[in-house]
Amino acid sequence: MNNLSLVVFDMDGTLIDSQDVIIEAMRRAFIRMDRPAPTDGQTRGIIGLSLQQAVATIAPDMTHAEAVAGAEFYRQSFIEMRAEMGGDGATPMYPGARAALNRLHSQDNILMGVATGKARRGLDHAYESHGIGHYFVTHQTADEHPSKPHPSMLHQTLLDTGVEVQRAVMVGDTEFDMAMGKAAGFATVGVSWGYHSQERLSAAKPDAIIDSFDDLDEALTYIWRGLA
Numbered sequence: 001m002n003n004l005s006l007v008v009f010d011m012d013g014t015l016i017d018s019q020d021v022i023i024e025a026m027r028r029a030f031i032r033m034d035r036p037a038p039t040d041g042q043t044r045g046i047i048g049l050s051l052q053q054a055v056a057t058i059a060p061d062m063t064h065a066e067a068v069a070g071a072e073f074y075r076q077s078f079i080e081m082r083a084e085m086g087g088d089g090a091t092p093m094y095p096g097a098r099a100a101l102n103r104l105h106s107q108d109n110i111l112m113g114v115a116t117g118k119a120r121r122g123l124d125h126a127y128e129s130h131g132i133g134h135y136f137v138t139h140q141t142a143d144e145h146p147s148k149p150h151p152s153m154l155h156q157t158l159l160d161t162g163v164e165v166q167r168a169v170m171v172g173d174t175e176f177d178m179a180m181g182k183a184a185g186f187a188t189v190g191v192s193w194g195y196h197s198q199e200r201l202s203a204a205k206p207d208a209i210i211d212s213f214d215d216l217d218e219a220l221t222y223i224w225r226g227l228a
Contacts, residue, residue, distance in 0.1 A: 003109050005224060006163040008138075008154060008186070010172035011116040012047055013194030015101075016126060018091040021081045022047055026058070028077035029070055035059060044195040048117045048176040050147035051075070075119070082125070093130055094193060096213030101135045103217060111161050113138035115153040115170070115180070120144075137161060149179035154186055169223060171216070178204035187223045189216070 012018045023044070027037040038058045046054040055070035056062055062070065082090050104110050114136050116123055120143045127133030138160035140153035158165055170181030173194020178201070181188035190206035192198055201209060208219040 004163045006168040008113040010177045013173035016091045025077035029073035032073045047195045048174040050142035053147040100213040113157045115140045148176040151184035154184035175204040
């Protein structure tokens with residue numbers, strides 16, 4: 001077994017706060033389909049899923065073709081919203097996120113990755129807007145994998161890095177992230193500031209829940225110490 005460890009982060013609701021753009025883009029997508037706009041709570045509840053599955057979850061009576069169209073309308077609306085609100089300012093990073101990435105990046109035995117429901121284009125834009133792409137050595141998106149909670153994205157991070165699954169941790173804000181992590185054999189850390197309620201996150205039984213990025217290092221140490 002090598003001594004490398006891997007920390008994989010979700011993006012929306014974990015590292016960046018994109019809910020205002022996501023909620024409005026989903027509202028516009030449904031209006032373009034001549035359907036009632038979802039509530040803010042409905043949209044927050046599907047953040048993390050791939051677009052087509054997210055649209056279909058909000059409106060389960062949709063046909064496959066309608067869900068595909070809805071996903072495309074969402075993409076168009078999201079691009080509009082991002083332009084209207086200004087790229088970087090539209091999706092700010094959460095307090096302490098950049099400092100946490102810096103701390104982990106400074107440790108030679110820790111690698112970092114991203115597993116997100118975003119499309120590759122959206123992930124690249126987030127990297128460019130915040131200047132954080134260099135922190136990550138593996139980048140998994142909804143374009144290349146089944147929707148969360150399928151473990152495909154996390155399986156690929158292990159292949160990309162060579163890290164043993166026993167040394168891998170998934171950090172996210174939703175039950176989808178926790179379920180994906182468990183399905184892949186990862187330890188899981190839930191963050192309380194994201195888009196799923198504390199109750200919903202706790203019900204997914206992560207190995208740890210943190211209330212601030214200041215607590216991440218201690219949570220990771222606790223998890224990895226248990227493996228020693």
